Amino acid sequence: MSETSFSPGADLPTGRWGHRGVLVAMCLALILVVASVSALNLALPDLAISLGADNTALTWIADGYTVALAALVLPLGAVGDRIGRRSVLIVGAIVFGGASLAAAYADTTSTLIAARVVMGVGAAMIMPGTLSTITATFPPEQRSRGVAIWSGFAAAGAIIGMLVAGSLLERWGWESIFITSAVVGVVAAVAAAALAPNTRDRDPQRFDVIGALATSIAIGTLVFAIIEGNDRGWTTLPVLICAGVCVLGFVVYAVQGTRTQHPLLDPQLFGLSGFRAGAIVVLTQFMAIFGFFFVGLQYLQLILDYSPLLAAIALIPVAAVVMPTATVTPRLVSWVGLKYVMAAGLALIAVGLLWISRLHVDSGYAPFLGGLIVAGLGIGVASSTGTSAIVGSLTRDHQGVASAMNCTTREVGSAVGIAIMGSVFSSHYSNHLPDLTTLPAQAADAVRDSAAGGLAAAEQLGGPPGAQLGAAVRGAFIDGMSASMISVAVVLFVAALGCALKAPRQQPDSDVTDNR
CATH class of the missing domain: 4.10.860 (DNA Excision Repair, Uvrb; Chain A)
Known part of the structure; x- marks a missing residue:
């Protein structure tokens, strides 16, 4: 397919199947990137035991991918704007697939972390082109719907990835997650080549x-x-x-x-109220989402004793709530106003996290589900409004910058959220463990390293001492989880207040040159 440059007033470029084909190809690539952030969280208990990973190593295994993605998505998005977004996306899918295969054969935590970092580089080449291709090919009257669908898949893609990972882990080891990712990477590259035009900036500037x-x-x-x-x-x-x-x-x-x-990204853009508010909303919501996945999935597996697949299924209500909420949010914005919808979305996520922070060892799934539903409503609202505010604040010729900024803030939020919640969890978990001096040295080290290792040591110990140790590990886990949820909920409430006071009342329009 020939390269296409976007210019205002010209016919918008489309692929072989029109706008629907573009959506299919871009959302498939998006799901690949997003799912790879969340899917491995299901395998953390297995990695803690099979590779001997402690809590810090587990955090890096989860976050090495996200850090590389967050750090490089902005410059690699700019490269795509210059040489062709589809071209960069396809190369990124190849890099991603190769690194995924390498990760499948990792036998140490260091090797796995390195492979995850390279996967993040590939993901950084893929992700910005998914949104900017949609905004560059859809006409103004359809762009909000396209962005809303993209936002819905960006949020629900994490659940899709976990369902696939959970199914794989029912029959195979954690390696199967990476092999499957490599296969999907090839499919995403082929779909992009077949269904999407190769859009780029009409007048690229010096890098x-x-x-x-x-x-x-x-x-x-x-x-x-x-x-x-x-x-x-x-x-x-x-x-x-x-x-x-x-x-x-x-x-x-x-x-x-x-x-x-x-x-690369003009600092003066943060003077645009819509751009600034959208960046804050995207950053803080993904700080909460992926920080929660890192800790919450371990709760389902270690405390409720769910299998990986059942743990993934337990999160389906989030996707069931997010997708329809994101779709109807544009109407809600037109009725109530952007700033109040933004604030409400972040506040709902915070309330959901605080709800879950009140759980204890014997709470079960029902209270957990209540917090999920509340947070899912907030995610659906915040994901749509945040992304729309960013892309609507810039002209159509600068949608590559808007897309890259949206991707950067979400990935920075994801990386920081995993880092904060993982660190707070680890600190409080360690501080609330009982005296371990009476245990064998190997068992004591396993307990200190991770809750999964601690519960495995308790099972091996057996009898009343093992039951007592298991209860202590579970109690320490709950203390760490509660503290991590509260820490991010506070950030969300502050961001919600800022949006209510400073965000624009009306949705910015990319066809209007001044959105201050």
Whole structure:
């Protein structure tokens, strides 16, 4: 298929099956990226035992992929704007598939983390092109619906990935997740080549190398400092150095953005109220979503003793609520106003997390489900409004930047959410463990490393001592989970208040040049 440039006033490019084909191809690629963030969470208990991974290693296994994706999605999105979004997406799918196969054969946590990082690089090449291709090919009257469908799959794709992973883990090991990801990567590449046009910027500008390096380094060191600060100590030299480099990276980005004629992401865009509010909503909601998956799936498997598949099925109500809510949200915005809908969405997610934070060892699934439903309503509302506010704040010629910003904020939120909730959980879990000096050294180490290892040690110990140890591990797990949920809920309430006060009342329109 020939390359197509988008220009205002010209016929919009479409693929062989029109807009429906573009949606199918882009949403398939999107699900691949999103599912790979969440699916591995189901395998964390198995990884803790089979690879001997402690809580910090488990956090890095989950977050190595997300950190690379968050750090590189903005510069690689800009590359796609210049040379063709479909072209970059297809190469990314190939890189993703190769790294997935390597991960399937990893025999140490270090090897698995490295493979996950390379998968994140491939995902960063895929993701920005999914949204920008939709916004560049859909006419204005259909664009909101296309973005809403994309947002729905972006949220529900995590559940889809977990269902597939749960089914695989019923019969095979964690390696099967990566083999399946490699196969889907090939299918996504073929679908993009067959069904989507190769859109790109009409007038590409010089690439902002300094801005790309500054943002990538800043995001990577931010997450490193959060995860390792909990493990090594917040005042240790490596953590302090990373924190300083992170601040320096963001300062360099801001300064470079004001000095160069064509910055990677113009800092002045944050002066647009819709753009700023949308970025905050996307960042904080995904901080909550993927931080919750990291801890919540372990609750279902370790506390409720669910199988991986049953744990994934237990989260289906979120997808069942998110998709229809995201679809009707544009109407709700037209009736009530953008700022109030945004605030309500974030507040609902926070309430859902606080609800779940009140659970105890014997609560069961029903109270957990109540929190899921409330949070799912909030996710459906926030995912649609946040993305629409970002893409609507920029002109159609700059939808690559809008898409990259949307993807960057969601992946930064995901990476930071996993890091924060994983670190808070690990800290409180360790602090609430009983005295382990009476246990054999190997069993004590397993308990300290992870709740999965601790419960396995309790089972091996057997008898009343084993039952007592198992109860202590479960209690420590619940304490860690509650603290992690509360920490992110507070952030969400603050963001909701900010949106209610500062976000624009009306939905920004990309066909209007000034959306301040």
